[in-house]
Amino acid sequence: MGKFKKFSLKKSLLVLGMFITVASLFLFFREYINLKKVKANNNAFESLSKWENGWKLYSGQNTSMNIDASTNSVELSTDGTSPAFIRNNNLNEDFSQYTGIKLSLNVLKPKDIAKISIYVSNDTKFTNYAVAGINQNSMLVGENFLSVGKSGFTKYNNFNWNEPIKAVQIRFETVNNTPAKITINKLYSLTHNKGKIVFTMDDAWDSQYTVAYQLMKKYSFPGTIGVITSATGGTKLNIAQLEELQNNGFKIMGSILVANLLFTHMVIIQQKL
Template sequence: MNDNKLIRDALGSPIHGQYWDGQKFVIPNGEGVDFSKLKMLRDALGSPIPQYYDIETGGFSAITIGTNNTSKPNGTMVLDGSYEVDWVKRYGYEMRADNNHMLHAKQGITAISNGTATAIRNNNIRPFSLTNRKTMTMFVYVENRENLTGLAIYLANDIDYTSYRSYEFGANTLVEGWNELRIDLNSPTESEGLFDSSIKSVQLLVASVEFSIVKVTFDSIFVGEATKKPSVIFTFDDAWTSQYEIAFPMMLERGFKGNIGVISNWIGIEDEIMSESQIEEMHRHGWDMFNHSANHKNLTNVTVETAVSEVLTCKNWLNERGYNRASTILAYPYGVHNKEIVEALQPHLQYARTLVEGLEPTFPLEALIGKTKNVLTLPAAILMRLCGSSDYHTKHIGFLFA
């Protein structure tokens, strides 16, 4: 491929994200784009910043370097390098934890090659689904890129890799430092066995020039949102540990995200209630934490002032920990409310869910008395299929509303 030209921007730098299709370098959905006329992103002095061609926006997007406060890409995070104990070195030179380079993970995991290929593998992932997914994004940090000869990611249906797909990246498609690698899931480099959409193991392979060191730190993988279909929202009240142990992996494997109603004064204190670390893990995988009050009091049995305090205490708890996407979404404790409570909470909330059965047939919605569909009213055979047993208490299933 040395005689084939890379696709370059207006300054002559290779466009990030291109790949070799067997005949030439291409950028997914970027064929025919005149990059010499496409404006690059620049800093205050007019110098280009690290960037790549974003096929979704049709322009350049910034690669934010050296911070774990980077905004997350669209999609769901299905794996990160946070837990070193889950990774093993299959072969090669060295694997180690990296506490210096993190974007979306609490810790990175580094594969080091010294001239021979090094492969690291995680067989302890929470299985995730690629059903109806078209793209995947992987974040890696590269040191000594000039020594890199290749990088590949393997997605397997089983831990023995009898059925897998791999996606390879040539050294010329990566840069020193952070790389945001967009992957077309329909265009694998290699495919083995009867591959299906359920992923149970991931392997990263790094290769370098002979007798030369290269380090690649794996940060995280996000899969793109599924093709659009009618939408529902899964909500689970109270933050029971069974929601973390049962519902979370069950839904992740099927490509779903859910929402947990947090009772802030119960977290880490009450038995059978999630710890903060469990909540944080679910949040990193795209789940939202919504407001279920501070102590789960019946808000109609206390003063209006106390009711408002219950809601605002939980709202502040969520915001202080970065769970602010749904802190203004409330599920009334026990589903109960009255006119005075609704009016008092109006300035503080975007939406509140009752236990009134039904779907909303018209817009606008009455935002603070939202209806719901209790899945416990589904036939027992369906509930048993969802739970895998006859134990379908609300702590496992929660509620569903559209």
């Protein structure tokens, strides 16, 4: 029979530490990827990115609209004396299943642009409409993406997302009457998968009960706490506190040291908000 080889406590802890590090990195990157998956879905606004179909210049004579068929984009410009905007009134889109709108555009000189806005309307006269925009301090030189959920739009009059969208308008304003232009690439409808967040706390310090837990309980947020089971009470959580946390939806990760063998039991739970 082969001889049983003893591992020192130091080596056991080193191996455990490497395992926990790898596992933690795996979980972190998995949650990072899944935290907010966003799909650009063209079903609702697919035709809107064909700029020659229904889009017209609705701003003054000092503005212009030029479609580039080779890149499927539209250049919108103004001499600065009035805002420039284009509009499509030939819609009847059910937007109830979507969660937002995304606009892809290019800006050469952000310092010259005051604001870029998207309007959606339940009617072609924009009586019942909603609007969202991006300000100068959020713009970059080159390609920009304006992604806005329904809740990010300001609604006016009787606008309702559950009613058909009949018209869309894209508008931009310049700073101090400065001539400027933007290039609009594509307009998308969005669906957002529900994100997941995991709250974890290490070493079971008493502040995790007196501070973190009290705040999380207020919003019904669960969490996971890592406990060194040989160190409870004092500045650490005591057994009664741990039981209360567990009874209120928290998950406990514990480690137990017995002689020179380290037995670790880890429970990793994704808490869905």
